[in-house]
Amino acid sequence: MFFKLTPTTGHPLYLQLMQQIRHATESGALHDGDQLPGIRTLAEELVVSPNTVAKAYSELEHDGLLELRHGSGAFICVKRRTRSLADHVQGARRQLRDLIEHLREEGLLDEEIKRAFEAELLYPAEILRKR
Amino acid sequence: MTDTPVILTRNLTKSYGGFAAVQELNLSVGSNRITAFLGQNGAGKSTTIKMLLGMIRPSRGEGTVLGKRITDAEENRAMRRKVAYVAENKPLYNYMSVEQTIGFASSFYPDWRSDFATKLLNEYKLPPQRKVKALSKGMRTKLALLLAFARRPELLILDEPSEGLDPVGIEHLLQMLVAQAAEGVAIFFSSHQIAEVERVADHVCILDNGRLLVDASLDQLRQSYRRIDLVFASAPQEREFRITGVERIQTKGHQMSVFASGNAEAVIERARDLDAVSVEVAPVGLREIFLETVKEN
Numbered sequence: 001m002f003f004k005l006t007p008t009t010g011h012p013l014y015l016q017l018m019q020q021i022r023h024a025t026e027s028g029a030l031h032d033g034d035q036l037p038g039i040r041t042l043a044e045e046l047v048v049s050p051n052t053v054a055k056a057y058s059e060l061e062h063d064g065l066l067e068l069r070h071g072s073g074a075f076i077c078v079k080r081r082t083r084s085l086a087d088h089v090q091g092a093r094r095q096l097r098d099l100i101e102h103l104r105e106e107g108l109l110d111e112e113i114k115r116a117f118e119a120e121l122l123y124p125a126e127i128l129r130k131r
Numbered sequence: 132m133t134d135t136p137v138i139l140t141r142n143l144t145k146s147y148g149g150f151a152a153v154q155e156l157n158l159s160v161g162s163n164r165i166t167a168f169l170g171q172n173g174a175g176k177s178t179t180i181k182m183l184l185g186m187i188r189p190s191r192g193e194g195t196v197l198g199k200r201i202t203d204a205e206e207n208r209a210m211r212r213k214v215a216y217v218a219e220n221k222p223l224y225n226y227m228s229v230e231q232t233i234g235f236a237s238s239f240y241p242d243w244r245s246d247f248a249t250k251l252l253n254e255y256k257l258p259p260q261r262k263v264k265a266l267s268k269g270m271r272t273k274l275a276l277l278l279a280f281a282r283r284p285e286l287l288i289l290d291e292p293s294e295g296l297d298p299v300g301i302e303h304l305l306q307m308l309v310a311q312a313a314e315g316v317a318i319f320f321s322s323h324q325i326a327e328v329e330r331v332a333d334h335v336c337i338l339d340n341g342r343l344l345v346d347a348s349l350d351q352l353r354q355s356y357r358r359i360d361l362v363f364a365s366a367p368q369e370r371e372f373r374i375t376g377v378e379r380i381q382t383k384g385h386q387m388s389v390f391a392s393g394n395a396e397a398v399i400e401r402a403r404d405l406d407a408v409s410v411e412v413a414p415v416g417l418r419e420i421f422l423e424t425v426k427e428n
Binding site: 005007008009010011012013014039040043044047048049050051052115118119 | 163164165302305306309310312313326329330331332333349350353354356357410411412413414415416417
């Protein structure tokens, strides 16, 4: 499994790692029972603080996506719930594709669409709820 | 996870005549983490580190390292046995060979890991027979790091450890720091290499003109600092945006750029209330946070 953390995106590294592991299970790159590297091994590989990996793993364990067995590592557990999440993501991608197509037809450049997208994603959730 | 601070200072101050090199420093460095100590040249980083190690006497204030008072000679000696320190100028005996240096250092420390020292010697490609005075700057740094890493310390204090290292050497250094941290060693390192800090550090302290300006976790910084670029139909009023968290406002015609250390939501809401034509929120990297913070000061 390959992970790539970007220090400058404005998202904590542990969240990035969580998202990438979650995405890997949703896309089928990681399966139920697959083993992830130990905290130290992954930290050295990614050259990030061991706390970053430890926090991502413990949050994922809390979410039920990872099982931490003492001394033997971290194992993916994919329940039916996450499989339906995979369908969700598939659906979302279809919607996004339609939206992007629509925006292109309106004459927006890809770069503009990307910027708008990124800006919207950075909006704090509480403001979105108020809108 | 216990989190008693490995370094704790209260109003730690060092003045040279009328010049205050370090002013009223209140540091609390947690165990089980990698803390980066950032600052420009002359900000007071090395002075602080030397006070922590008992090499310079503070003018005022107090502090402890691993619970030992820094101004007490007896406690200081006990502390130094558990703390590995790599100084900025990497002082080593020029007349000794690499091998002799390692042998000499190992005799001081009961916890010395010979196998680990040998492993590092190979990884660093240090020539065992070469005299220290004939080593390049990078090799000198590597030797100093080897001596610190092989000691199994509780706390590792590094003053500009990446100085003189090439990109491969820096990468290896960072991996070593991560490995040490994974073994439970607390790490406190000063640097002005922001890119490396941004990757491995859990916590960042920014010192400028002897004062501590930022003391926060990197996660916290990543989540709270934002640059908000705004465009208005008519020239905007800066005073509308002087709210908590806003550190800096720049205006050019109808454009405004707001640098916020937090509270970005409030800035966005204010912009909407004032009918901004465009609102763009961008994350801010550590480099920009550092430069803006130092500029403000």
